[in-house]
Amino acid sequence: MMIKELEKLFVRDLEKLRGELDQYPNEETLWKVVDGISNSGGNLVMHLCGNLQHFIGAVLHDTGYVRQRDFEFNGRMDLNQLNEEIGKTIEVIRSYFKDADSETFDGDYPLEVFGYPMSIGYFLIHLQGHLNYHLGQINYHRRILS
Template identity: 30%
Template structure:
């Protein structure tokens, strides 16, 4: 990997792990019932979102960049209404993220600019990685919002960091 690719790869890996940590904080607050509760008929539960994130990361990184067979059943991610507890959902997501990180970390530089098919699209490796990081961040925000809504609680996701401090 070239020295110019390293900051992008490092930042991507950072945000993949960062979002998974925030999801863990939410799951620690939510009950099993709340994980599978849908706010309305047109919304997904946290459980659906975790299945969806796992499927998306597998399809885009493991298949798109890593060459693993695409066995995704996207509709099942949204139709599920339980049957997997939050510990197992989190385990599956973290295992998938860790597999994706291994692929990203070891990706040859030329794969960042090579176009390849993924889902119904054709994109280069940089786009694929950026899509996955952005997609995970988007749904992590939804999970955080849902947790705060249900629990009416500050999740202290930044710990004791003074976010009003300027450098």
């Protein structure tokens, strides 16, 4: 597996996430939910950071992060806190990949998140796709409300 390339993709897309936040017309818009859209942009940002800090940070890198998934979808943070969470998430990604090697990615992911065993590499690729899926949703959410 291309370790450095995967790390660069995570960091690139988390920086894009920060860029999306910066383009919202105001903080209030970030939290709006409109017909046909289940989550606000702010809650999706919280979800992405919580997801990566949990599945990569806590599970793979023993950071001690404790996920509050319900808060990700129902809570609220101010814009500075959201940017701090993105920064923390980038730090977790960089720290994890600094210590990883290709043999690590061939190992089993410690949790059966989908109800079946998978390799760490497989799940990391899934997490990168998940990040992009929600990044696209945030982009559309922002453009609909701008």
